[in-house]
Each structure stands twice: as C-alpha cells, then as structure tokens.
Amino acid sequence: MSTFDYQNGRLHAESVCLSDLADQVDTPFYCYSASALEHRYRRLAEAISASGTTIAYAVKANSNLAVVSLLGGLGSGADVVSEGELRRAMAAGIPADRILFSGVGKSVDELAFAIGEGIHQINIESETEFDRVLDLAQRAVRTVRIALRINPGIEAGGHDKISTGRKTDKFGISAGHALELYRRAEKHAFVEPVGLAMHIGSQISDVSAFAGAFDYLAEATDDMRRKGLTVSRLDLGGGLGVAYHDDEQELPLEDYGALLKSLALRTDAQLTIEPGRWLVAGAGVLVTRVNAIKQAGDRRFVIVDAAMNDLIRPTLYDAHHPVWPVDNHEDAALHPSTVAGPVCESGDILAFDAPLPGLAAGDLVTVGHAGAYGAVMSSGYNGRLLVPEVLVRGDDFAVVRRRPSHDEAMALESIPEWSSATAAA
Numbered sequence: 001m002s003t004f005d006y007q008n009g010r011l012h013a014e015s016v017c018l019s020d021l022a023d024q025v026d027t028p029f030y031c032y033s034a035s036a037l038e039h040r041y042r043r044l045a046e047a048i049s050a051s052g053t054t055i056a057y058a059v060k061a062n063s064n065l066a067v068v069s070l071l072g073g074l075g076s077g078a079d080v081v082s083e084g085e086l087r088r089a090m091a092a093g094i095p096a097d098r099i100l101f102s103g104v105g106k107s108v109d110e111l112a113f114a115i116g117e118g119i120h121q122i123n124i125e126s127e128t129e130f131d132r133v134l135d136l137a138q139r140a141v142r143t144v145r146i147a148l149r150i151n152p153g154i155e156a157g158g159h160d161k162i163s164t165g166r167k168t169d170k171f172g173i174s175a176g177h178a179l180e181l182y183r184r185a186e187k188h189a190f191v192e193p194v195g196l197a198m199h200i201g202s203q204i205s206d207v208s209a210f211a212g213a214f215d216y217l218a219e220a221t222d223d224m225r226r227k228g229l230t231v232s233r234l235d236l237g238g239g240l241g242v243a244y245h246d247d248e249q250e251l252p253l254e255d256y257g258a259l260l261k262s263l264a265l266r267t268d269a270q271l272t273i274e275p276g277r278w279l280v281a282g283a284g285v286l287v288t289r290v291n292a293i294k295q296a297g298d299r300r301f302v303i304v305d306a307a308m309n310d311l312i313r314p315t316l317y318d319a320h321h322p323v324w325p326v327d328n329h330e331d332a333a334l335h336p337s338t339v340a341g342p343v344c345e346s347g348d349i350l351a352f353d354a355p356l357p358g359l360a361a362g363d364l365v366t367v368g369h370a371g372a373y374g375a376v377m378s379s380g381y382n383g384r385l386l387v388p389e390v391l392v393r394g395d396d397f398a399v400v401r402r403r404p405s406h407d408e409a410m411a412l413e414s415i416p417e418w419s420s421a422t423a424a425a
C-alpha cells in the first residue's frame with residue numbers, strides 16, 4: 001500500500017478516503033500517515049545502522065505531539081531549538097537524556113530549564129551562550145554536557161534562506177574559537193565538553209556537500225585530539241533532502257549511510273544526526289476545498305480555502321509542492337492552474353501552473369509533501385484559524401490538533417480600557 005493513492009477513484013491516506021475525512025473534519029486540514037512516518041524512520045535507521053549513528057528528530061519540522069511521540073516510540077531522540085520544543089518532546093514521551101538543544105539564540109531561562117531537566121547535550125553557538133551555560137551549571141551544581149557548533153564555511157541547501165554553513169551565516173563559531181572555548185570548558189567543574197556539532201543547511205540532495213562538511217569536522221576533531229582534548233560525540237545536524245518534484249532526486253541514502261560509516265571509523269566518535277524534513281515531509285498533505293475558479297488574463301486560478309498562512313513554503317522559498325485532485329479525473333484534460341488562497345496578498349499562491357483537471361467550486365484538492373515545515377510555520381494572518389491536523393493509520397484516524405474556535409483564537413487578547421474611544425472622549 002502506498003501512503004497517498006487513489007482507491008475507487010478517490011485519493012486516500014492509507015485506507016481513509018480524504019473526501020470522507022473532509023466531511024468530518026472540514027477543510028482545510030493537514031493529514032499525516034502514521035505508516036509513512038514509521039516507514040521513513042525505519043528506512044533511515046536501517047541505512048545508517050552500520051555507523052552506530054543515533055537519530056535525534058528535528059522537532060521543528062513537525063512538532064505535533066502525536067508525530068513526535070510516534071517517532072520517539074520508534075527510538076528517535078529529539079533535537080529542539082526552544083523551551084517550547086523541549087517541553088513538546090518531553091510531553092511526547094522522549095526522555096530528557098535523548099534530547100539535544102540546538103539553536104543560535106537560547107535565552108537564560110531556556111538554558112536553565114534545559115539544565116534542570118538534565119538533557120543529553122546542549123549545542124553551543126556563541127561565546128555569550130557558552131558563558132551563560134558555565135554560570136548556570138555552576139549555580140545548578142549539575143554536570144552539563146556541551147558540544148560546540150562549528151561553522152565549516154560550506155554552501156549547501158536548497159535555498160538561500162535555508163543554507164546555514166556559510167562563513168557569514170549567523171550559525172556556529174569558527175573551529176579556532178571552538179578550540180579556545182573547549183579548553184576553557186575542560187577546566188570547569190560542571191561543564192563537560194563532549195564534542196562538536198554542525199548543521200550546514202536544509203534540503204540537501206547532493207551527498208558531496210555532506211562529504212565536505214564531514215571531512216572538515218573530522219579534521220577539526222583530529223586537531224583537537226592532537227591538542228589533548230577529548231572529543232567523543234559528533235552531531236552532524238540534519239539537512240537530508242527530499243523530492244518535491246517527480247523529476248527531483250532525494251538524497252541518496254545509501255551514499256549518505258556510507259559517509260557516516262567512514263566518519264565513524266575515522267573518528268571512533270558517537271555520531272548523531274538531526275533529520276527533520278526527510279522523516280515527515282512526504283508523510284503529510286494539506287487538504288483544501290476549491291472556493292472559486294477564475295481567469296485573470298491568461299492565468300487560470302483555482303482559489304482554495306487554504307492559504308499562505310497555512311503553508312508558507314511556496315511564498316517564502318518559492319518551494320514547489322505538487323497538487324492532486326481528490327477525485328481522480330483519469331481521462332480529463334489537464335489545465336495549468338495556479339492554486340491560490342483567500343489571503344489578501346498576490347504572493348498567496350500554493351502552486352503555480354499545476355496540471356489540474358477542470359475543477360469546480362466545492363471540489364477537493366491536496367497539496368502534497370506538506371508534512372514538514374507546514375503546520376509548524378502557520379499563522380493566524382487575515383484572522384484565519386490554525387487548521388486541524390489529522391493522523392491516519394490504516395482505516396483509523398484521529399484529530400491530533402483540533403481547529404480552535406474564533407473565541408479561542410481571540411482569548412489571549414484584550415482591549416485596555418484607556419484605549420477605547422469612550423475613554424478618550
């Protein structure tokens with residue numbers, strides 16, 4: 001069984017018909033497949049098993065508790081970048097000693113919370129943060145294991161905005177600076193420097209970018225060890241690319257696994273990777289209903305009820321997501337159709353010139369490969385409600401995040417008495 005395919009002329013998620021689901025949940029909504037998540041996790045775990053590498057799922061890609069819990073149940077740890085994600089990982093049942101804290105701007109409170117929970121490792125990205133951790137560890141009288149994130153000066157990633165390993169990116173520190181901080185940490189009573197970390201970018205499909213970065217990391221490790229420092233863990237970040245287009249290639253997993261194996265042999269370090277997108281992107285779709293069809297010049301618009309606030313990737317990164325009609329019009333002629341949402345911005349486009357049959361208002365379409373960086377990046381722009389998330393397994397489904405009511409969406413706001421027109425009068 002493939003995850004999202006047509007059965008009796010209608011698109012299904014596993015054995016659940018998306019049209020039936022739309023009747024019950026109302027559109028728009030995200031739908032994830034539990035079997036697809038499991039399949040992806042197992043495939044990756046298998047491909048990297050020879051290197052003994054551990055997986056810490058990058059929670060930022062999809063932080064729904066049900067998704068994190070499912071991956072945690074398969075053995076994944078978590079890579080988190082905020083107190084919110086750390087709390088989510090723990091609420092989803094991932095033990096603190098399998099959680100890594102990454103991120104370029106952790107606050108004092110966030111660091112104190114993570115230290116209090118006794119997490120596996122904190123990845124340090126600046127000297128300011130380093131000093132904070134030393135201070136907090138001392139005060140907590142608690143051993144804190146840290147890794148220093150180094151920036152290899154490598155250009156990688158599917159888009160300028162998701163490339164993170166260039167010298168001028170805000171992430172990490174230089175290898176020289178890491179060496180200096182490592183030495184300071186080794187003298188500290190409560191901070192144990194355990195290794196180095198790196199993340200060069202996202203949506204990388206060319207394995208040679210990883211090869212270059214891993215070489216850099218291995219050399220930095222050798223150099224530190226020659227200077228008498230103990231480097232026992234290497235965190236290699238995420239970035240594994242997926243195919244959003246039929247003509248695109250995923251990162252070749254076997255080659256990636258082979259690289260990890262040679263790095264493990266060369267360094268004898270405990271390796272960890274932090275994949276996000278690769279595990280969840282293909283396991284999710286955004287289901288939306290056609291609101292209107294219109295022609296603007298020579299462009300045919302399919303206006304749907306999902307918008308850029310629900311899935312911002314096309315607008316923000318010019319990302320391609322395939323669009324599939326829920327009803328299979330097998331023999332129908334396909335027309336290039338630009339799928340747009342109701343938000344008042346010309347950039348509110350989910351797909352340009354998608355080949356779609358002649359749809360009518362009320363028809364359903366799905367935006368594919370939307371499981372990663374979809375729901376997590378959504379907002380309430382234009383007074384729109386965050387959309388539900390549904391998890392399917394076989395012929396079962398559960399709403400794993402419900403749609404809030406408008407009252408709930410407004411509940412955190414208030415109008416101060418002094419700001420009203422009557423108070424001013």
Ligand code: LLP
Nearest residue numbers: 058199202203238239240274275276277373
């Ligand atoms: N580790 C660190 C330190 C990261 O910064 C990231 C992603 C990951 C792991 C996971 O990377 P992945 O395996 O998912 O490529 N919103 C963008 C992607 C931003 C990625 C940010 N960092 C998008 O929708 O394409």
